[in-house]
Amino acid sequence: MDDLERQLKNALSRKQAPDWFEAKVLAAAARETKVPAAFWQRLMAGTRLRMASAVLASAAVLASGLAWQHERAVRERAEGEAAKAQLQLALKVTRVKLHKIEQKLDQMERN
Protein backbone atom coordinates (compact mmCIF):
# COMPACT_ATOMS: atom_id res chain seq x y z
CA MET A 1 0.00 0.00 0.00
CA ASP A 2 2.80 2.31 0.89
CA ASP A 3 4.43 1.42 -2.34
CA LEU A 4 1.35 2.30 -4.31
CA GLU A 5 1.04 5.65 -2.53
CA ARG A 6 4.66 6.38 -3.25
CA GLN A 7 4.23 5.50 -6.89
CA LEU A 8 1.18 7.75 -7.20
CA LYS A 9 2.93 10.59 -5.40
CA ASN A 10 5.81 10.26 -7.79
CA ALA A 11 3.57 10.14 -10.79
CA LEU A 12 1.48 13.13 -9.76
CA SER A 13 4.24 15.25 -8.43
CA ARG A 14 4.95 18.53 -10.22
CA LYS A 15 7.84 18.18 -12.58
CA GLN A 16 9.68 20.95 -14.28
CA ALA A 17 9.16 20.91 -18.05
CA PRO A 18 12.29 20.51 -20.10
CA ASP A 19 13.77 23.74 -21.54
CA TRP A 20 12.93 22.89 -25.13
CA PHE A 21 9.21 22.27 -24.36
CA GLU A 22 8.13 25.91 -24.16
CA ALA A 23 9.95 26.83 -27.34
CA LYS A 24 8.43 23.86 -29.17
CA VAL A 25 4.87 24.73 -28.06
CA LEU A 26 5.29 28.39 -29.01
CA ALA A 27 6.74 27.46 -32.39
CA ALA A 28 3.88 25.07 -33.07
CA ALA A 29 1.30 27.71 -32.10
CA ALA A 30 2.94 30.30 -34.30
CA ARG A 31 3.01 27.87 -37.21
CA GLU A 32 -0.66 27.10 -36.80
CA THR A 33 -1.79 30.74 -36.91
CA LYS A 34 0.34 31.45 -39.96
CA VAL A 35 -1.18 28.63 -42.02
CA PRO A 36 -3.37 30.31 -44.68
CA ALA A 37 -6.96 29.15 -45.21
CA ALA A 38 -7.33 26.62 -47.94
CA PHE A 39 -8.30 27.97 -51.35
CA TRP A 40 -11.70 26.31 -51.38
CA GLN A 41 -12.44 27.68 -47.91
CA ARG A 42 -11.69 31.21 -49.11
CA LEU A 43 -13.66 30.57 -52.27
CA MET A 44 -16.63 29.25 -50.34
CA ALA A 45 -16.57 32.17 -47.94
CA GLY A 46 -16.57 34.60 -50.91
CA THR A 47 -19.21 32.62 -52.77
CA ARG A 48 -21.48 32.59 -49.77
CA LEU A 49 -21.17 36.34 -49.49
CA ARG A 50 -21.77 36.80 -53.18
CA MET A 51 -24.70 34.40 -53.09
CA ALA A 52 -26.24 36.24 -50.17
CA SER A 53 -25.79 39.53 -52.00
CA ALA A 54 -27.24 38.10 -55.19
CA VAL A 55 -30.24 36.65 -53.34
CA LEU A 56 -30.85 39.97 -51.61
CA ALA A 57 -30.50 41.89 -54.88
CA SER A 58 -32.80 39.45 -56.70
CA ALA A 59 -35.36 39.70 -53.93
CA ALA A 60 -35.20 43.50 -54.10
CA VAL A 61 -35.56 43.47 -57.90
CA LEU A 62 -38.42 40.97 -57.70
CA ALA A 63 -40.19 42.95 -55.01
CA SER A 64 -39.87 46.24 -56.86
CA GLY A 65 -40.92 44.49 -60.11
CA LEU A 66 -44.00 43.05 -58.46
CA ALA A 67 -44.84 46.40 -56.88
CA TRP A 68 -44.43 48.15 -60.25
CA GLN A 69 -46.54 45.51 -61.98
CA HIS A 70 -49.24 45.80 -59.34
CA GLU A 71 -49.24 49.59 -59.58
CA ARG A 72 -49.38 49.37 -63.37
CA ALA A 73 -52.27 46.89 -63.25
CA VAL A 74 -54.17 49.15 -60.83
CA ARG A 75 -53.51 52.20 -63.03
CA GLU A 76 -54.44 50.32 -66.20
CA ARG A 77 -57.65 49.06 -64.60
CA ALA A 78 -58.59 52.58 -63.51
CA GLU A 79 -57.84 53.93 -67.00
CA GLY A 80 -59.74 51.05 -68.60
CA GLU A 81 -62.77 51.51 -66.37
CA ALA A 82 -62.74 55.25 -67.09
CA ALA A 83 -62.49 54.59 -70.84
CA LYS A 84 -65.33 52.07 -70.60
CA ALA A 85 -67.50 54.61 -68.77
CA GLN A 86 -66.68 57.24 -71.41
CA LEU A 87 -67.56 54.82 -74.20
CA GLN A 88 -70.81 53.80 -72.54
CA LEU A 89 -71.73 57.45 -72.09
CA ALA A 90 -70.94 58.23 -75.74
CA LEU A 91 -72.98 55.25 -76.94
CA LYS A 92 -75.83 56.18 -74.62
CA VAL A 93 -75.96 59.74 -75.98
CA THR A 94 -75.84 58.39 -79.54
CA ARG A 95 -78.52 55.81 -78.80
CA VAL A 96 -80.81 58.37 -77.16
CA LYS A 97 -80.42 60.82 -80.04
CA LEU A 98 -80.94 58.24 -82.77
CA HIS A 99 -83.92 56.81 -80.92
CA LYS A 100 -85.41 60.29 -80.56
CA ILE A 101 -84.92 60.95 -84.29
CA GLU A 102 -86.55 57.64 -85.16
CA GLN A 103 -89.47 58.36 -82.86
CA LYS A 104 -89.86 61.77 -84.46
CA LEU A 105 -89.89 60.15 -87.89
CA ASP A 106 -92.53 57.65 -86.79
CA GLN A 107 -94.63 60.41 -85.31
CA MET A 108 -94.38 62.45 -88.53
CA GLU A 109 -95.32 59.42 -90.59
CA ARG A 110 -98.41 58.82 -88.46
CA ASN A 111 -99.49 62.45 -88.83
Added chain:
Amino acid sequence: MKIACWLLIALFPAVAQELKLPPGIDKLADKATETVDVTMDQSLLQLASRFLSDKNPDEARAKKLVAGLKGVYVKSFEFEHPGEYDQSDVSMIRAQLKPPVWQRIVGVRSRKDGENAEVFLASDGNSVTGLAVICADPKELTIVHIVGQIKPEDLRDLGGNFGIPKFEIGANHKSDSKEE
Protein backbone atom coordinates in the same frame (compact mmCIF):
# COMPACT_ATOMS: atom_id res chain seq x y z
CA MET B 1 -45.62 61.63 -108.51
CA LYS B 2 -47.94 58.77 -109.49
CA ILE B 3 -47.39 57.14 -106.11
CA ALA B 4 -48.22 60.41 -104.37
CA CYS B 5 -51.41 60.70 -106.39
CA TRP B 6 -52.47 57.14 -105.55
CA LEU B 7 -51.63 57.74 -101.90
CA LEU B 8 -53.74 60.89 -101.94
CA ILE B 9 -56.63 59.03 -103.53
CA ALA B 10 -56.30 56.18 -101.02
CA LEU B 11 -56.17 58.54 -98.06
CA PHE B 12 -58.95 60.81 -99.33
CA PRO B 13 -61.90 59.02 -97.70
CA ALA B 14 -60.14 58.87 -94.34
CA VAL B 15 -59.13 62.52 -94.46
CA ALA B 16 -62.45 63.60 -95.91
CA GLN B 17 -64.47 61.97 -93.20
CA GLU B 18 -62.55 63.75 -90.47
CA LEU B 19 -64.82 66.27 -88.86
CA LYS B 20 -63.37 69.57 -87.76
CA LEU B 21 -65.34 71.15 -84.98
CA PRO B 22 -65.59 74.94 -84.67
CA PRO B 23 -62.71 76.23 -82.57
CA GLY B 24 -64.93 77.90 -80.00
CA ILE B 25 -67.32 75.03 -79.46
CA ASP B 26 -65.73 73.92 -76.20
CA LYS B 27 -66.46 77.36 -74.75
CA LEU B 28 -70.15 76.46 -74.89
CA ALA B 29 -69.50 74.34 -71.81
CA ASP B 30 -69.28 77.58 -69.81
CA LYS B 31 -72.84 78.50 -70.79
CA ALA B 32 -74.29 74.99 -70.70
CA THR B 33 -76.11 73.53 -67.74
CA GLU B 34 -75.05 70.04 -68.78
CA THR B 35 -72.13 69.00 -70.93
CA VAL B 36 -71.01 65.68 -72.31
CA ASP B 37 -67.62 65.67 -73.96
CA VAL B 38 -66.22 62.33 -75.05
CA THR B 39 -63.12 62.04 -77.21
CA MET B 40 -61.89 58.52 -77.80
CA ASP B 41 -59.29 57.50 -80.35
CA GLN B 42 -58.63 53.93 -81.43
CA SER B 43 -56.20 53.11 -78.63
CA LEU B 44 -58.62 54.36 -75.99
CA LEU B 45 -61.45 52.42 -77.63
CA GLN B 46 -59.35 49.26 -77.54
CA LEU B 47 -58.56 49.85 -73.89
CA ALA B 48 -62.26 50.35 -73.12
CA SER B 49 -63.12 47.26 -75.14
CA ARG B 50 -60.87 45.11 -72.94
CA PHE B 51 -63.02 46.05 -69.97
CA LEU B 52 -66.33 45.27 -71.65
CA SER B 53 -67.76 41.96 -70.53
CA ASP B 54 -68.87 39.29 -73.00
CA LYS B 55 -71.42 38.06 -70.47
CA ASN B 56 -73.36 41.30 -70.22
CA PRO B 57 -75.46 41.59 -73.44
CA ASP B 58 -75.20 45.40 -73.62
CA GLU B 59 -71.45 45.34 -73.10
CA ALA B 60 -71.04 42.46 -75.54
CA ARG B 61 -72.88 44.49 -78.21
CA ALA B 62 -70.77 47.54 -77.47
CA LYS B 63 -67.64 45.40 -77.69
CA LYS B 64 -68.69 44.09 -81.08
CA LEU B 65 -69.39 47.59 -82.32
CA VAL B 66 -66.14 49.03 -81.00
CA ALA B 67 -64.07 46.33 -82.71
CA GLY B 68 -64.35 48.11 -86.04
CA LEU B 69 -64.15 51.68 -84.79
CA LYS B 70 -61.31 54.16 -85.00
CA GLY B 71 -62.79 56.98 -83.00
CA VAL B 72 -65.83 58.12 -81.07
CA TYR B 73 -66.40 61.82 -80.48
CA VAL B 74 -69.46 63.21 -78.72
CA LYS B 75 -70.16 66.75 -77.68
CA SER B 76 -73.48 67.56 -76.13
CA PHE B 77 -74.53 70.80 -74.47
CA GLU B 78 -77.81 71.54 -72.73
CA PHE B 79 -78.67 75.15 -72.07
CA GLU B 80 -81.12 76.86 -69.79
CA HIS B 81 -82.30 79.32 -72.42
CA PRO B 82 -82.79 78.97 -76.16
CA GLY B 83 -80.32 80.42 -78.64
CA GLU B 84 -77.18 80.16 -76.53
CA TYR B 85 -75.12 78.58 -79.28
CA ASP B 86 -74.24 80.00 -82.65
CA GLN B 87 -76.06 78.51 -85.66
CA SER B 88 -72.96 79.22 -87.76
CA ASP B 89 -71.10 76.58 -85.69
CA VAL B 90 -73.68 74.02 -86.79
CA SER B 91 -73.48 75.22 -90.38
CA MET B 92 -69.70 74.83 -90.31
CA ILE B 93 -70.03 71.20 -89.23
CA ARG B 94 -72.83 70.53 -91.69
CA ALA B 95 -70.75 71.99 -94.52
CA GLN B 96 -68.15 69.25 -94.02
CA LEU B 97 -70.68 66.45 -94.24
CA LYS B 98 -70.94 66.48 -98.01
CA PRO B 99 -70.91 63.87 -100.76
CA PRO B 100 -69.15 61.88 -102.04
CA VAL B 101 -67.94 60.70 -98.64
CA TRP B 102 -70.92 61.71 -96.54
CA GLN B 103 -74.58 61.09 -97.26
CA ARG B 104 -77.38 62.57 -95.25
CA ILE B 105 -79.75 59.71 -94.54
CA VAL B 106 -82.16 61.45 -92.23
CA GLY B 107 -83.13 65.04 -91.67
CA VAL B 108 -85.87 66.01 -89.26
CA ARG B 109 -86.95 69.58 -88.77
CA SER B 110 -89.75 70.72 -86.54
CA ARG B 111 -90.86 74.29 -87.04
CA LYS B 112 -93.13 73.98 -84.03
CA ASP B 113 -90.42 72.96 -81.55
CA GLY B 114 -87.47 74.38 -83.48
CA GLU B 115 -85.84 70.97 -83.35
CA ASN B 116 -83.44 70.02 -86.09
CA ALA B 117 -81.80 66.61 -86.32
CA GLU B 118 -79.72 65.05 -89.06
CA VAL B 119 -78.00 61.74 -89.49
CA PHE B 120 -75.12 61.33 -91.93
CA LEU B 121 -73.25 58.22 -92.98
CA ALA B 122 -69.80 58.09 -94.52
CA SER B 123 -68.97 55.31 -96.87
CA ASP B 124 -66.11 54.03 -98.97
CA GLY B 125 -68.53 52.70 -101.56
CA ASN B 126 -68.87 49.27 -100.01
CA SER B 127 -69.39 49.78 -96.34
CA VAL B 128 -70.30 52.39 -93.80
CA THR B 129 -67.13 53.99 -92.44
CA GLY B 130 -68.58 56.72 -90.31
CA LEU B 131 -71.65 58.12 -88.63
CA ALA B 132 -72.42 61.70 -87.74
CA VAL B 133 -75.43 62.97 -85.87
CA ILE B 134 -76.29 66.61 -85.40
CA CYS B 135 -79.13 67.52 -83.08
CA ALA B 136 -79.59 71.25 -82.95
CA ASP B 137 -82.53 71.99 -80.68
CA PRO B 138 -83.19 75.47 -79.28
CA LYS B 139 -81.83 74.54 -75.88
CA GLU B 140 -79.55 71.69 -76.84
CA LEU B 141 -76.73 71.00 -79.25
CA THR B 142 -75.40 67.48 -79.75
CA ILE B 143 -72.75 66.38 -82.20
CA VAL B 144 -71.87 62.71 -82.52
CA HIS B 145 -69.09 61.53 -84.77
CA ILE B 146 -68.21 57.86 -84.99
CA VAL B 147 -65.32 56.85 -87.25
CA GLY B 148 -64.83 53.29 -88.46
CA GLN B 149 -66.66 50.31 -89.85
CA ILE B 150 -70.28 50.31 -88.75
CA LYS B 151 -72.50 47.43 -89.73
CA PRO B 152 -76.24 48.03 -90.18
CA GLU B 153 -76.96 45.77 -87.21
CA ASP B 154 -74.58 47.89 -85.13
CA LEU B 155 -76.55 50.97 -86.08
CA ARG B 156 -79.73 49.16 -85.16
CA ASP B 157 -78.20 48.35 -81.79
CA LEU B 158 -77.32 51.99 -81.42
CA GLY B 159 -80.82 53.25 -81.78
CA GLY B 160 -82.64 52.30 -84.91
CA ASN B 161 -82.32 51.81 -88.60
CA PHE B 162 -84.75 54.58 -89.58
CA GLY B 163 -86.91 52.16 -91.47
CA ILE B 164 -84.12 51.40 -93.89
CA PRO B 165 -83.90 47.63 -94.11
CA LYS B 166 -80.42 47.55 -95.61
CA PHE B 167 -78.03 50.39 -96.14
CA GLU B 168 -77.18 50.98 -99.72
CA ILE B 169 -74.52 53.58 -99.76
CA GLY B 170 -73.78 55.44 -102.93
CA ALA B 171 -75.42 57.61 -105.51
CA ASN B 172 -78.81 55.92 -105.24
CA HIS B 173 -78.94 56.24 -101.50
CA LYS B 174 -82.29 57.22 -100.13
CA SER B 175 -82.36 60.28 -97.94
CA ASP B 176 -85.26 60.52 -95.55
CA SER B 177 -85.91 64.16 -95.01
CA LYS B 178 -88.99 65.26 -93.14
CA GLU B 179 -90.37 68.50 -91.98
CA GLU B 180 -93.09 69.07 -89.45
